[in-house]
Amino acid sequence: MANSKFEYVKNFEQPDNLLLNTWIVVRIDGRGFTKFSSKYGFEKPNDRRALDLMNAAAQAVMYEIPEVTIAYGISDEYSFVFHKSCTLFERRSSKLVTTIVSTFSSYYIHLWSTYFPDTPLSPPLPSFDGRAVCYPSVQNLRDYMSWRQVDCHINNLYNTTFWALIQKGGMGNLEAEELLKGTYAADKNEILFSKFDINYNNEPEIYKKGSVLFRGYELVDPATHNAAAEADSLAEPVQQSKNQTENDKKRRAKARIVIEHLDIIKDEFWDRRPWLLSNKPGKVPKET
Numbered sequence: 048m049a050n051s052k053f054e055y056v057k058n059f060e061q062p063d064n065l066l067l068n069t070w071i072v073v074r075i076d077g078r079g080f081t082k083f084s085s086k087y088g089f090e091k092p093n094d095r096r097a098l099d100l101m102n103a104a105a106q107a108v109m110y111e112i113p114e115v116t117i118a119y120g121i122s123d124e125y126s127f128v129f130h131k132s133c134t135l136f137e138r139r140s141s142k143l144v145t146t147i148v149s150t151f152s153s154y155y156i157h158l159w160s161t162y163f164p165d166t167p168l169s170p171p172l173p174s175f176d177g178r179a180v181c182y183p184s185v186q187n188l189r190d191y192m193s194w195r196q197v198d199c200h201i202n203n204l205y206n207t208t209f210w211a212l213i214q215k216g217g218m219g220n221l222e223a224e225e226l227l228k229g230t231y232a233a234d235k236n237e238i239l240f241s242k243f244d245i246n247y248n249n250e251p252e253i254y255k256k257g258s259v260l261f262r263g264y265e266l267v268d269p270a271t272h273n274a275a276a277e278a279d280s281l282a283e284p285v286q287q288s289k290n291q292t293e294n295d296k297k298r299r300a301k302a303r304i305v306i307e308h309l310d311i312i313k314d315e316f317w318d319r320r321p322w323l324l325s326n327k328p329g330k331v332p333k334e335t
């Protein structure tokens with residue numbers, strides 16, 4: 048055993064493991080993206096290239112870190128969910144967060160030129176912060192996801208109306224801000240429709256709903272599964288044979304990570320995709 052008088056410093060390392068048997072959400076957020084988006088001329092209110100790049104980086108993260116079961120992204124942020132039975136890195140917060148943040152940042156920069164072929168990156172380069180939060184129940188996890196999607200909706204309706212008033216209505220920023228002060232969703236819908244002939248319902252789903260990434264197994268009949276109740280009743284990581292673990296791994300590796308823009312607030316999304324809560328791989332659809 049190699050000992051040195053310096054080795055005692057190891058004892059300064061403190062554990063930072065996250066509570067067992069809880070859903071872990073790692074949320075990352077672009078640092079200073081208000082400035083970053085204006086430097087690279089992101090379109091307002093939504094830049095499709097920027098969102099596609101965020102989604103491509105998140106998809107790469109999910110291929111590299113198969114323990115992530117579902118991810119949800121809006122604007123310059125992404126949430127990555129680890130199943131409550133996940134034991135990756137012994138659930139050490141710093142290792143989970145730094146791995147997600149660095150993998151995502153690397154891919155964001157690597158893929159930049161695919162989405163912005165005419166605008167090369169220059170320092171300061173894009174970077175992301177991250178945090179991990181534990182959610183004890185399926186309801187808590189779903190409420191977290193719903194919170195982010197409601198935020199997407201509120202921000203997008205506001206931004207769509209705000210920028211229509213400026214770009215199409217010729218208003219100044221302050222004037223538009225003043226006009227929107229205290230308005231409800233219905234008022235903004237009305238402004239869009241009556242002044243600019245825009246039906247908010249017809250806006251692209253990616254802007255209204257954000258992006259949700261998961262393994263694209265075959266959808267199931269909701270009546271045949273109750274993944275939420277089973278997940279909540281789970282008290283410790285499922286003990287399964289080596290064979291089964293290998294099988295799961297293969298099926299997970301075979302599955303494509305799909306990028307969708309769906310309602311993740313309603314039950315249907317979760318009921319038809321029990322693998323999101325059960326962590327048991329579903330059927331890989333036949334290639335068409």
Ligand SMILES: Nc1nc2c(ncn2[C@@H]2O[C@H](COP(=O)(O)OP(=O)(O)O)[C@@H](O)[C@H]2O)c(=O)[nH]1
Pocket residue numbers: 076077078079080081082084089090091092093094095097098122123
């Ligand atoms: N123009 C434009 N800006 C965006 C887009 N997505 C994100 N942003 C910018 O990124 C910011 C993200 O918000 P936040 O994280 O709170 O601000 P940050 O601290 O400057 O990163 C937004 O306020 C926008 O300024 C986009 O699609 N188009």
Ligand SMILES: [Mg+2]
Pocket residue numbers: 076077078079080081123
């Ligand atoms: Mg940000």
